[in-house]
Amino acid sequence: MRDLVLLGSTGSIGTQAIDIVRRNPDRFRVVALGAGGGNVGLLAAQALELGVEVVGVARASVTQDLQLAFYAEAQKRGWASGDFKLPKIVAGPDAMTELARWPCDVVLNGVVGSLGLAPTLAALQEGRILALANKESLVAGGPLVRRIAKPGQIVPVDSEHSALAQCLRGGTAAEVRRLVLTASGGAFRGRRREELTNVTPEEALKHPTWDMGPVVTINSATMVNKALEVIEAHELFDVPYDDIEVMVHPQSVIHSMVEFTDGSTLAQASPPDMRLPIALALAWPDRVPEAAAAVDWTQAHNWEFRPLDDEAFPAVRLAKAAGRAGRCRPAIFNAANEECVAAFVSGRLPFLGIVDTLERVLAAAPDFAEPGTVDDVLAAEAWARAQAQRTIEAEGA
Numbered sequence: 001m002r003d004l005v006l007l008g009s010t011g012s013i014g015t016q017a018i019d020i021v022r023r024n025p026d027r028f029r030v031v032a033l034g035a036g037g038g039n040v041g042l043l044a045a046q047a048l049e050l051g052v053e054v055v056g057v058a059r060a061s062v063t064q065d066l067q068l069a070f071y072a073e074a075q076k077r078g079w080a081s082g083d084f085k086l087p088k089i090v091a092g093p094d095a096m097t098e099l100a101r102w103p104c105d106v107v108l109n110g111v112v113g114s115l116g117l118a119p120t121l122a123a124l125q126e127g128r129i130l131a132l133a134n135k136e137s138l139v140a141g142g143p144l145v146r147r148i149a150k151p152g153q154i155v156p157v158d159s160e161h162s163a164l165a166q167c168l169r170g171g172t173a174a175e176v177r178r179l180v181l182t183a184s185g186g187a188f189r190g191r192r193r194e195e196l197t198n199v200t201p202e203e204a205l206k207h208p209t210w211d212m213g214p215v216v217t218i219n220s221a222t223m224v225n226k227a228l229e230v231i232e233a234h235e236l237f238d239v240p241y242d243d244i245e246v247m248v249h250p251q252s253v254i255h256s257m258v259e260f261t262d263g264s265t266l267a268q269a270s271p272p273d274m275r276l277p278i279a280l281a282l283a284w285p286d287r288v289p290e291a292a293a294a295v296d297w298t299q300a301h302n303w304e305f306r307p308l309d310d311e312a313f314p315a316v317r318l319a320k321a322a323g324r325a326g327r328c329r330p331a332i333f334n335a336a337n338e339e340c341v342a343a344f345v346s347g348r349l350p351f352l353g354i355v356d357t358l359e360r361v362l363a364a365a366p367d368f369a370e371p372g373t374v375d376d377v378l379a380a381e382a383w384a385r386a387q388a389q390r391t392i393e394a395e396g397a
């Protein structure tokens with residue numbers, strides 16, 4: 001039995017993790033749930049269903065709403081007061097970090113954004129296994145994470161990195177020639193740059209193969225998701241940026257590949273369903289039977305692979321340059337992107353303006369030193385967010 005802390009429990013990753021837990025009550029027990037506070041009804045329902053010890057919300061202002069939601073949920077279940085014990089509530093900006101330190105075996109970090117860095121570090125410091133979906137924390141805080149993570153302590157949830165970890169099981173680093181990350185191509189795959197001028201957030205939010213939260217879906221459309229994933233792969237597997245390739249694979253069945261020095265390539269294949277990598281990360285190194293459907297080998301399949309169009313989607317090239325430069329540049333890349341995505345969604349920035357702004361912000365960035373603390377990362381991020389806003393305003397003027 002593994003005790004789990006689920007951060008981001010109300011989101012796409014979190015709800016799919018709970019589906020795995022429901023179907024495997026003999027393997028997993030959830031002891032804590034955390035979320036932003038945007039959906040206290042769902043959070044309360046999850047907490048009472050799973051009987052957790054503690055619930056956290058980042059937005060302290062919703063604490064009373066959460067308490068009311070517990071009572072409403074208990075009433076819905078026909079529970080009389082006195083028949084049940086309400087979970088403890090922790091609230092405020094440090095709530096996820098507090099939960100990441102809660103006694104457990106595995107912390108799943110499924111919150112969105114680089115605010116996931118502090119809980120990532122807290123889980124690692126406490127010696128927990130970290131099932132990591134929140135790639136932004138690794139991108140923003142790579143040097144800090146690298147310093148404290150023990151070998152094998154981080155188990156990737158991201159589908160590509162789960163695929164790579166599976167292909168790399170049992171091998172040695174010296175055997176690896178390159179990593180090949182696959183990309184669906186996002187909502188606008190196959191389009192040329194000039195065909196992206198007037199695309200809308202509604203169009204960008206229609207992912208061709210995955211059903212995910214809004215930020216990662218927009219990032220997929222700009223290819224910033226793949227850009228972040230290249231940095232994530234470098235941080236997780238210590239492979240040089242020159243040896244990490246991206247291929248567009250529209251079917252999202254091959255989740256990534258490892259090419260070895262003898263010319264062999266191993267790929268991990270399964271229909272696009274995040275419950276497979278989530279279950280594997282929660283149970284690592286064990287597989288959870290029936291976590292997701294397998295490829296139907298009685299049917300014909302056509303799996304395509306195409307090179308990335310760097311002119312239409314330059315984000316991967318920019319991220320590799322930021323990753324090679326290291327220090328705080330990946331954090332600047334990610335924080336500026338978080339601002340640009342919000343500006344695009346609210347109609348303040350055109351689609352192409354997202355990556356164009358990232359390029360301008362990176363070009364203007366001062367030479368921040370290697371971060372030694374979270375505050376160092378936050379300082380670089382604060383500069384990046386402000387510079388991104390200035391650039392966005394100048395674009396709109």
Ligand SMILES: NC(=O)C1=CN([C@@H]2O[C@H](COP(=O)(O)OP(=O)(O)OC[C@H]3O[C@@H](n4cnc5c(N)ncnc54)[C@H](OP(=O)(O)O)[C@@H]3O)[C@@H](O)[C@H]2O)C=CC1
Nearest residue numbers: 008010011012013035036037038058111112133134212213
């Ligand atoms: N969805 C997917 O299939 C995949 C996602 N990922 C990564 O996993 C992470 C989560 O993505 P996804 O589940 O799609 O995102 P969602 O938007 O669906 O969910 C985000 C979760 O984070 C919570 N949250 C928001 N703000 C805060 C905050 N300030 N403090 C704590 N929690 C907060 C939300 O809570 P609430 O809404 O209740 O406020 C929600 O539970 C991202 O890093 C993403 O890149 C990686 C691979 C695949």
Ligand SMILES: CC(=O)[C@@H](O)[C@H](O)COP(=O)(O)O
Nearest residue numbers: 158159183184185186220225
């Ligand atoms: C499911 C998952 O891991 C996402 O990060 C996915 O990779 C997004 O799809 P793209 O390949 O379009 O970025």
Ligand SMILES: [Mn+2]
Nearest residue numbers: 158159160229
């Ligand atoms: Mn991914």
